[in-house]
Amino acid sequence: IPKDVVDVVSxxxxxxxxxxxxxxVYTQLNIKFILLNPRDATFLWEEIKLPSPRxxxxxNKYNWVFVHLKLPISxxxxxxxxxxxxxxxxxxxxxxxxxxxxxxxxxxxxxxxGSTVARYAFLIRLVKVTIRTTDILxxxxxxxxxxxxxxxxxxxxxxxxxxxxxxxxxxYVLKVxxxxxxxxxxxxxxxxxxxxxxxxxxxxxxxxxxDNSSKPLAGALVSLIAEGYPYKASLKTDSQGLLFxxxxxxxxxxxxxxxxxREVFADTISSGSNHTIKTPVYTVVLKVIGExxxxxxxxxxxxxxxxxxxxTNEKGEAKIEQLPAGEWFVNVRYKNSETNVxxxxxxxxxxxxxxxxxxxGVAISKESFISLTIGIMSTLILLLLLILAHAYSRGRE
Numbered sequence: 119i120p121k122d123v124v125d126v127v128s129x130x131x132x133x134x135x136x137x138x139x140x141x142x143v144y145t146q147l148n149i150k151f152i153l154l155n156p157r158d159a160t161f162l163w164e165e166i167k168l169p170s171p172r173x174x175x176x177x178n179k180y181n182w183v184f185v186h187l188k189l190p191i192s193x194x195x196x197x198x199x200x201x202x203x204x205x206x207x208x209x210x211x212x213x214x215x216x217x218x219x220x221x222x223x224x225x226x227x228x229x230x231x232g233s234t235v236a237r238y239a240f241l242i243r244l245v246k247v248t249i250r251t252t253d254i255l256x257x258x259x260x261x262x263x264x265x266x267x268x269x270x271x272x273x274x275x276x277x278x279x280x281x282x283x284x285x286x287x288x289x290y291v292l293k294v295x296x297x298x299x300x301x302x303x304x305x306x307x308x309x310x311x312x313x314x315x316x317x318x319x320x321x322x323x324x325x326x327x328x329d330n331s332s333k334p335l336a337g338a339l340v341s342l343i344a345e346g347y348p349y350k351a352s353l354k355t356d357s358q359g360l361l362f363x364x365x366x367x368x369x370x371x372x373x374x375x376x377x378x379x380r381e382v383f384a385d386t387i388s389s390g391s392n393h394t395i396k397t398p399v400y401t402v403v404l405k406v407i408g409e410x411x412x413x414x415x416x417x418x419x420x421x422x423x424x425x426x427x428x429x430t431n432e433k434g435e436a437k438i439e440q441l442p443a444g445e446w447f448v449n450v451r452y453k454n455s456e457t458n459v460x461x462x463x464x465x466x467x468x469x470x471x472x473x474x475x476x477x478x479g480v481a482i483s484k485e486s487f488i489s490l491t492i493g494i495m496s497t498l499i500l501l502l503l504l505i506l507a508h509a510y511s512r513g514r515e
Contacts, residue, residue, distance in 0.1 A: 125240040125241070126240065126241045126243060127191065127240060127241070127242055127243075128242070128243050128244065128245050128246065128310065128311055129191060129192065129219065129221070129242060129243070129244060129245055129286060129287055130191075130192055130245035130287050130308070130309050130310030130311055131191050131192060131310065132190065132191060132192055132193040133188055133189060133190045133191055133192075133193050133195075134188075134189045134191060134240075135186065135187070135188055135189075136151070136186070136187040136189070136226055136228075136238060137184065137185070137186050137187075138184075138185045138228050138235075138236065139182060139183070139184050139185075140180075140182065140183040140184075140185075140230075141181070141182050142179055142180075142181065142182075143168075143171065143179060143180040143182075143183045143203075144170070144171065144178065144179045145170050146167065146168060146169050146170040146173070147167070147168040147183065147230055147231065148165065148167050148168075148230070148231050148232070149165065149166050149167070149168065149185055149201075149228070149229070149230055150163070150164070150165045150227075150228070150229040150230075151163075151164045151165075151187050151199070151226065151227075151228060152226070152227040152229065153189070153218075153224065153225070153226055153227075154224065154225040154227065155218065155220050155222075155224060156220050156221070156222030156223055156224060157220075158225075161218060161224075162189070162197075162215060164187070164197070164199055164213060166185065166199050166201055166209065166211075168183060168201060168203070168207075168209065171203075171205075174207050175205055175207060177205060180203040180204065180205070180207070181203075181204045181205070182203065182204050183201070183202075183203045184201070184202045184203070185199075185200070185201050186198075186199075186200040186201075186202075187199055187200075188200075189215065189218075190215065190217060191217055191218060191242075192217065192287055192309070192310070196212040196213060196214055196215070197212060197213045197214070197215040198210065198211075198212050198213075199211055199212075199213065218242060219286075220242065221242050221243055221244055222241065222242065223239060223240075223241055224239070224240055224241070224242055225237060225238070225239050225240075226238035226239075226240070243284065244284035244285055244286055245284065245285050245286065245287055245308050245309070245310060245311055245312075246282060246283075246284060246311045247282070247283050247284075247285050247306075247308055247311070247312060247313075247314060248280060248281070248282045248283075248312075248313040248314070249264055249280065249281050249282075249283065249292075249306075249313075249314050249316055250279060250280040250313065250314070250315050250316065251264070251276070251279050251280070251294055251296075251302070251316050251318055252279065252315060252316070252317055252318065253317075253318060253320040253321060253365065253368070254317060254318075254319070254320065254321045254368050254390055255321070255322075256315075256317070258278065258279035258280070259279050259296060259301075259318050259320055259365075260276065260277050260278050260279045261276075261277055261296065261297075262275070262276055262279065262294050262295065262296045262301075262318070263275050263276075263294070263295045263296075264276065264281055264292070264293075264294055265292070265293040265294075265295070266283070266285070266290045266291070266292055266293075266306065267290060267291045267293075268286075268288055268289065268290040268291065272285075285308045286308070287308050287309055287310075288307075288308055289305055289306070289307050289308070290305065290306040290307075290308060291303075291304075291305060291306075292304055292305065292306040292316065294316055294318050296318060296320060299347055299348075299349070299367055301318035301319045301320050301367065301368075302316050302317070302318045302319065318368075319367060319368040319369065320365055320366070320367065320368055321365075321366060321367070321368035321389040321390040322362070322363060322364045322365070322366065322389065322390065323342075323362075323363045323366060323371065323387070323389040323390075323391075323393075324360070324361075324362050324363075324391070324392040324393065325340060325355070325360070325361040325362075325373070325387075325392075325393050325394075325395060326355075326358075326359050326360050326361075326392070326393070326394045326395065327340065327355050327359045327361070327375055327383075327395045327397060328359055328394060328395070328396055328397065329396075329397055329399035329400065329401070329440050330396065330397070330398060330399055330400050330464070331400075331401065332396065333359075333440070334355070334357070334358050334359025334360075335355060335359050335375075335377055335397065335399060335440065336355060336356065336357045336358070336359055337354050337355060338354065338355045338359065338375055338376065338377050338382075338397075339352065339353075339354055339375070339376040339377075340352070340353055340354070340355060340361050340373065340374070340375055340376075341373070341374040341375075341376070342363070342371045342372070342373055343371065343372045344366070344367050344369050344370075344371055345369045345370040345371065345372070345386070346367075346369050347367040347369060349366065349367050351363065366389060367389070368389050368390055369388075369389060370386050370387070370388050370389075371386065371387050371388070371389060372384070372385075372386055373385060373386070373387045373395070375395060375397060377397065377399055377440070377442055378423070378424040378425075378426075378440075378441065378442055379423055379424065380423075380442045380444065382397040382398060382399055382442050382443075383395050383397050397442075398442065398443040398464075399440050399441065399442050399443070400440070400441060400442075400443060400463050400464035401437060401438065401439050401440060401441070402437075402438050402441060402461075402463055402464060402465070402466045402467075403435055403436070403437050403438070403466050404419060404430075404435070404436050404438060404448075404461070404466065404467055404468075404469060405430075405433075405434050405435045405436075405466075405467075405468045405469065406419070406430050406434045406435075406436070406450055406452070406468075406469045406470075406471060407434055407468060407469070407470055407471070408470070408471055409470070409471075412434075413430070413432070413433050413434025413435075414430060414434045414452050414471055415430055415431060415432045415433070415434055416429055416430060416452065417429065417430040417434070417436075417450055417451065417452040417471065418450070418451045418452070419436050419438075419448060419449070419450050419469075420448065420449040420450075420451075421438065421441065421446050421447075421448055421461070422446065422447040422448070422449065423446065423447065424441060424446065426438060426441070441463050442463065443463045443464055444462075444463060445460050445461070445462055445463075446460070446461045446462075446463060447460060447461075448460070448461045448469070450469050450471065452471055455471050457469065457470075457471055
């Protein structure tokens, strides 16, 4: 007969087994199995009778008698009582029994011929379920709130990304919230002690913003609006044109990129991967020349709306770095000469100033130069005529 023991089973275990062994049995046995629930009420009463060895087999004794009881907990099956002896004798039958749903201390009592020969105390507890919340990369997701509903609501908060609960077997509605976002909603099937990995809709987004020649756009303004979540952000790229957002809702994002005051990209991008955004941003070269096709060095070029000011080099050229495609109003000034043009990016342009010649640091247009030349010639001719007239007058005297 086994010694009194204490064990623990859960409502998720399939069944409980109890074995009792008797040695050198000479007489008949009337064996009773009594199961008491935590309220000490009789839950099960089963009895089996073994005839004497002489009556059953015509021998003096059974060398041993082995009695086996099977009690289902979560398994969909009947109870079983089985008795075997040596020399061989067998007796078994099944019986109906409802599953033990009460939690707490239970007691098996084994009685033989009216006397209690063994007590077996054990504990039935709820099913132990460990829930671990992770993002889509299987990284622990902490600071979550786990809500479980099934004829009642259980709310548990976790900072580390895992929580162990004691639940009854069944199907539960599981919801995980994180930063006030619902990042998981689904069913949780509880059958036995287990660990559930809950992959939540939390992810990352990596962006690299470049111009048309794949050079990074440092300081580009990136606006993001999540699809299906009340989440949005506006951030700037770093010196490498990179923007990395970690632990954000896993969904599609409307991404808009602004550069030099203009929108250069707008499209939907999914989180959970790396993206390179190539924008219609170009580097163009402007050339400033005079009326004789001569280069104008040192001309000041102002790109309105982009706050770009550059000066031409000795070849009369100026490079405009990373200018969005489209039309731009450009002002060009050189000394006292100035003009306004419309620049169509990505086209490069040659800007012509009304500079024909410079006299004493003053830029003069061709028209002004001709007028000035005519004026000077007229003055000289008039002066010459006056001199001749004066000479003629003195000769007559």
